[in-house]
Amino acid sequence: MSESEESDNGCPVAHPSHGGDDALTYNSYLKVPELLSLQQYESDPPAHDELLFITIHQAYELWFKLILFELDSVVESMADDQIYEASRLLQRVLEIEELLVSQIHILETMTPRDFLRFRGALNPASGFQSIQFREVEFLSGVRDPSVLRHIQQGDEESRRLKRRLDEPSLRSCFYRLLIRQGFDVQIPPEDGTVSDALREKNLDALWKLYRYPEERFHLYTLAESLVKHDQNILLWRFHHVRVVERLIGTKKGTGGSSGVEYLNSTLQKRAYPLLWEVRGTLSDEEIYGERK
Numbered sequence: 588m589s590e591s592e593e594s595d596n597g598c599p600v601a602h603p604s605h606g607g608d609d610a611l612t613y614n615s616y617l618k619v620p621e622l623l624s625l626q627q628y629e630s631d632p633p634a635h636d637e638l639l640f641i642t643i644h645q646a647y648e649l650w651f652k653l654i655l656f657e658l659d660s661v662v663e664s665m666a667d668d669q670i671y672e673a674s675r676l677l678q679r680v681l682e683i684e685e686l687l688v689s690q691i692h693i694l695e696t697m698t699p700r701d702f703l704r705f706r707g708a709l710n711p712a713s714g715f716q717s718i719q720f721r722e723v724e725f726l727s728g729v730r731d732p733s734v735l736r737h738i739q740q741g742d743e744e745s746r747r748l749k750r751r752l753d754e755p756s757l758r759s760c761f762y763r764l765l766i767r768q769g770f771d772v773q774i775p776p777e778d779g780t781v782s783d784a785l786r787e788k789n790l791d792a793l794w795k796l797y798r799y800p801e802e803r804f805h806l807y808t809l810a811e812s813l814v815k816h817d818q819n820i821l822l823w824r825f826h827h828v829r830v831v832e833r834l835i836g837t838k839k840g841t842g843g844s845s846g847v848e849y850l851n852s853t854l855q856k857r858a859y860p861l862l863w864e865v866r867g868t869l870s871d872e873e874i875y876g877e878r879k
């Protein structure tokens with residue numbers, strides 16, 4: 588095999604398309620020098636573990652960017668009744684989220700004492716201010732406008748986050764899709780409130796989907812992927828708060844919250860409560876008995 592055939596492996600950065608000084612390279616395509624210049628310490632003298640702390644947060648933000656990009660496409664696919672495509676893209680998000688859940692534990696290689704070498708220098712910056720994390724919440728359907736008080740207002744990022752509150756969430760898009768697919772549901776309000784009447788009506792309709800998954804398999808898979816997305820975020824919250832507990836115990840957060848106590852309270856958040864609840868409405872008599 589010739590050298591050119593060997594390098595023709597589909598990798599866009601493996602073989603510059605033309606020679607010369609301006610030929611595309613791995614570094615110029617991926618902006619590696621720029622990327623590697625973005626890890627700047629606040630501690631002085633530099634604390635050894637601050638590089639880990641910065642890197643892991645930056646890696647999260649990059650993945651959040653991709654998650655938001657894909658979730659926006661999931662919304663569009665749902666709006667176009669492209670159920671398979673919505674599900675396919677959501678699978679990618681789920682894979683990334685699983686990585687994000689396990690990745691948080693790298694921080695446990697830092698001792699509580701080593702964290703103290705630079706923690707003071709980070710005040711009052713906090714994960715509270717991660718705009719993209721809030722965007723993921725808002726887009727998914729967890730909408731607590733009070734979180735906005737932690738975000739500095741006036742810049743493009745904060746305006747983008749506020750715009751998310753005016754856009755339909757994955758939850759309402761899913762219920763709209765259900766209506767177009769012939770299910771008798773009511774679209775839940777974006778603030779997450781669920782009246783008794785809405786709950787009853789929607790559980791009845793979702794029961795049909797969960798009772799006969801084989802009949803509407805793509806739709807069922809999409810519903811379960813939404814539940815898994817909710818679960819992954821919950822798992823992330825759980826693993827994050829355990830790591831926080833190991834590192835700072837009962838200390839307050841740099842963002843001013845009570846720390847672990849506050850983070851534990853967020854473990855109740857659900858974007859798709861009725862999709863969780865519906866499985867509790869199934870009974871074995873219905874499964875093995877006469878079909879209604």
Ligand code: HEM
Binds near residue numbers: 714
């Ligand atoms: C040493 C590691 C970490 C510690 C000690 C820590 C601590 C905390 C604390 C105490 C809070 C509550 C808000 C406050 O008062 O500041 C918080 C919130 C948060 N942190 Fe972390 N964190 C760590 C790592 C991370 C990482 C790697 C991420 C990745 C993005 C992250 C993202 C967040 C987010 C998004 C929130 C807001 C959660 C919510 O309000 O539901 N944190 N963190």
